[in-house]
Amino acid sequence: MNVKDILNKEELTKEDLLTLMKIDNKEELQLLFDKAYETKLKYIGNNVYYRGLVEFSNICIKNCKYCGIRRENKNVERFFMTKEDILKSAEWIYENGYGSMALQSGERTDKEFIDFVEEILKDIQKMTDNGLGITLSVGEQTYETYKKWREAGASRYLLRIETTNKNLFETIHPKDELHSFEKRLQGLKDLKKAGYQVGTGVMIGLPGQTEEDLVNDVIFFKENDIDMIGMGPYILHNDTPMGQEFKGKILSEEKRVELGLKMIAICRIYMKDINIAATTALQGLDPMGREKGVLAGANIIMPSATKTSERVKYQLYNGKPGINDDAEKGKTSLEKSLKEIGENVIYGKRGDSPHFFSRNKK
Numbered sequence: 463m464n465v466k467d468i469l470n471k472e473e474l475t476k477e478d479l480l481t482l483m484k485i486d487n488k489e490e491l492q493l494l495f496d497k498a499y500e501t502k503l504k505y506i507g508n509n510v511y512y513r514g515l516v517e518f519s520n521i522c523i524k525n526c527k528y529c530g531i532r533r534e535n536k537n538v539e540r541f542f543m544t545k546e547d548i549l550k551s552a553e554w555i556y557e558n559g560y561g562s563m564a565l566q567s568g569e570r571t572d573k574e575f576i577d578f579v580e581e582i583l584k585d586i587q588k589m590t591d592n593g594l595g596i597t598l599s600v601g602e603q604t605y606e607t608y609k610k611w612r613e614a615g616a617s618r619y620l621l622r623i624e625t626t627n628k629n630l631f632e633t634i635h636p637k638d639e640l641h642s643f644e645k646r647l648q649g650l651k652d653l654k655k656a657g658y659q660v661g662t663g664v665m666i667g668l669p670g671q672t673e674e675d676l677v678n679d680v681i682f683f684k685e686n687d688i689d690m691i692g693m694g695p696y697i698l699h700n701d702t703p704m705g706q707e708f709k710g711k712i713l714s715e716e717k718r719v720e721l722g723l724k725m726i727a728i729c730r731i732y733m734k735d736i737n738i739a740a741t742t743a744l745q746g747l748d749p750m751g752r753e754k755g756v757l758a759g760a761n762i763i764m765p766s767a768t769k770t771s772e773r774v775k776y777q778l779y780n781g782k783p784g785i786n787d788d789a790e791k792g793k794t795s796l797e798k799s800l801k802e803i804g805e806n807v808i809y810g811k812r813g814d815s816p817h818f819f820s821r822n823k824k
């Protein structure tokens with residue numbers, strides 16, 4: 463079946479998804495993006511929601527082979543923001559009308575960390591009179607911890623599966639208890655049970671990843687009734703095992719951006735009412751990556767509200783954009799470029815995943 467016919471179908475099969483993922487010419491690619499944007503307009507409107515992103519610590523117990531802040535990278539200066547500074551960032555986000563924020567850090571599972579996050583959540587909700595939607599993205603935890611943080615005021619949680627191909631997962635992570643595919647799956651189940659809007663995502667353009675793997679990822683998102691997706695191209699980091707091994711050996715940056723945009727578009731067409739982020743990694747490989755992501759169906763952007771002095775230390779991959787911008791400057795220029803593509807930034811609303819509410823009505 464040709465691309466045009468597939469895009470006119472109500473239900474897509476795995477084979478259809480694969481045909482879309484393999485599109486290799488500009489005309490059909492544009493048809494795909496247009497259909498995805500049309501779907502976004504229908505279910506979300508020409509709206510973009512911000513989540514002010516605070517990357518509050520780069521201390522991590524894990525050792526993922528692709529990530530710049532992995533435990534064994536001795537070339538990073540580790541930091542942990544003070545409670546006061548985190549609250550200041552939250553206040554900035556709230557006062558600028560973002561409606562939502564995301565708290566992200568490396569993974570820790572010790573009691574001190576768990577208590578700290580709980581306290582921060584409570585303080586932010588108190589300070590803003592429960593006015594901010596808070597997303598957590600602080601790694602795998604126990605069900606009890608997820609529950610505790612949910613009760614303290616977090617309503618969304620982002621835990622990326624990274625890839626649904628178990629073999630590939632196991633080649634990009636060390637083989638040990640701490641990096642278990644099964645545990646990651648269990649985490650997603652626990653998060654749903656604890657009452658979160660659940661987000662996940664994958665890296666795109668990993669060495670050895672096939673188009674079929676990506677199609678399986680998309681099907682996984684749907685089968686697991688995921689509310690939000692944050693995914694982006696894989697980017698090499700020099701101080702990592704994969705960054706060393708695969709330098710010059712993976713898809714070109716352009717191809718990885720294209721594949722990232724295809725993934726956004728296919729997820730929008732296939733899942734319709736979920737929240738999809740145009741991520742920083744997309745912008746990392748293409749200065750207009752986020753805007754292109756929105757035109758391919760994304761509706762969420764996570765502008766950094768992390769202090770400039772700490773941004774430079776939170777580098778998961780080489781060439782992370784915006785590390786020298788301040789939050790204020792980032793805000794104005796992004797809003798302008800979104801206006802230029804006909805999109806409104808919605809202030810003062812949380813921008814919850816419409817899908818979360820429809821799945822809870824079922």
Ligand code: 5AD
Pocket residue numbers: 528529530622624664665694695696697698699743778779
């Ligand atoms: N390139 C792209 N994304 C990365 N992440 C970590 N390292 C990289 C990299 N080198 C992503 C992972 C992780 C999230 C916090 O950042 O998907 O879940």
Ligand code: SF4
Pocket residue numbers: 522523524525526529530531532533567568569601778
């Ligand atoms: Fe830690 Fe996340 Fe990086 Fe893995 S991807 S090393 S868990 S910060």
